[in-house]
Amino acid sequence: MIQSQWTENGITLVDVTPGKLQPGWVRLKVKACGICGSDLHTYRRHQKVNISGTPGHEFVGTIIDGPAGLDDSLYAVEPFVYCGTCQMCSSGKPQLCPTKNMAGGAFPGGLSEFVDAPAVSLHQLDKNVEPLAASIAEPLAVSFRAVKLGKMSENSRVLILGGGTIGLLSGLLARDSTNNVAITVRYPHQKTVADSIGLDTVSENDLEAWVKDNDPDVIIETVGGAGSALTQAVQHCSPSGKIIVTGIFHETPPINATRLVTREIEMIGSFLYGTDFGKSVALVPKYSREIALLQTHQYDLQSVSMAFQCADDKNNQSIKVTVLP
Numbered sequence: 001m002i003q004s005q006w007t008e009n010g011i012t013l014v015d016v017t018p019g020k021l022q023p024g025w026v027r028l029k030v031k032a033c034g035i036c037g038s039d040l041h042t043y044r045r046h047q048k049v050n051i052s053g054t055p056g057h058e059f060v061g062t063i064i065d066g067p068a069g070l071d072d073s074l075y076a077v078e079p080f081v082y083c084g085t086c087q088m089c090s091s092g093k094p095q096l097c098p099t100k101n102m103a104g105g106a107f108p109g110g111l112s113e114f115v116d117a118p119a120v121s122l123h124q125l126d127k128n129v130e131p132l133a134a135s136i137a138e139p140l141a142v143s144f145r146a147v148k149l150g151k152m153s154e155n156s157r158v159l160i161l162g163g164g165t166i167g168l169l170s171g172l173l174a175r176d177s178t179n180n181v182a183i184t185v186r187y188p189h190q191k192t193v194a195d196s197i198g199l200d201t202v203s204e205n206d207l208e209a210w211v212k213d214n215d216p217d218v219i220i221e222t223v224g225g226a227g228s229a230l231t232q233a234v235q236h237c238s239p240s241g242k243i244i245v246t247g248i249f250h251e252t253p254p255i256n257a258t259r260l261v262t263r264e265i266e267m268i269g270s271f272l273y274g275t276d277f278g279k280s281v282a283l284v285p286k287y288s289r290e291i292a293l294l295q296t297h298q299y300d301l302q303s304v305s306m307a308f309q310c311a312d313d314k315n316n317q318s319i320k321v322t323v324l325p
């Protein structure tokens with residue numbers, strides 16, 4: 001089978017023989033796999049790369065081998081594997097399991113012709129959902145958790161920092177609670193998508209003026225990296241407001257801790273999806289129009305290197321780049 005693998009400098013394709021399937025696991029033919037911001041962090045070598053590892057944790061596929069009794073269907077795969085018995089797993093927080101492992105990290109991910117995953121990680125899709133749309137389930141689940149932790153009401157004044165996939169999806173979900181949802185955008189194509197899914201947009205230059213007028217009390221940070229979004233979030237959050245942090249940082253951002261204390265701002269980390277992955281899979285049909293708008297580019301598996309190049313440079317007008325093997 002054809003599988004992508006990290007190399008010293010980039011990513012390549014290799015032809016490998018699939019290993020023996022583990023008990024309780026299934027082998028899937030990958031139908032779609034999104035490229036995530038965290039894959040780009042690795043591509044840019046901002047985080048350690050597992051040479052000859054296979055990336056991809058936003059994938060859907062159909063079963064070609066595994067335990068009997070599973071429907072012939074399209075499945076989204078919850079890409080992290082946890083023990084199920086530790087204190088965190090038992091209290092409904094499997095994302096905090098100390099022995100968890102991710103597809104695309106500790107074991108091969110979905111940028112491949114075939115991929116193996118535990119049968120318990122499969123979530124069946126509605127039969128009308130196309131693989132491309134279905135592959136948004138994973139980032140949608142990340143956004144779902146962030147919005148849930150924001151505990152919004154119709155009076156909430158929400159500011160999303162970052163106009164990428166997680167930001168736009170978080171805005172889309174937040175809009176179901178309140179009409180007051182704005183998102184910061186850096187590129188014209190992000191503004192176009194944000195406008196068409198009903199979000200107010202703020203350019204980074206206008207942020208301070210916008211905050212004076214709107215006083216956001218729920219801020220969702222979706223940038224991470226070496227960006228200043230968390231610094232801005234503390235600067236701009238209303239007293240007694242909440243900041244939900246979803247970005248993965250490769251530099252520690254400076255924050256005004258005195259402001260955090262004297263305004264009693266609550267800062268909450270939001271990691272992966274808790275136990276809500278299945279709920280997000282079920283939401284894909286509801287948002288099919290909006291999902292299509294942010295899935296800007298598709299490549300076949302042979303072009304995986306070009307797919308990364310496209311995702312890496314936002315001047316290509318990419319938001320979500322997806323590989324369709």
Ligand SMILES: [Zn+2]
Nearest residue numbers: 036037038058
């Ligand atoms: Zn991801």
Ligand SMILES: [Zn+2]
Nearest residue numbers: 083086089097
């Ligand atoms: Zn556990």
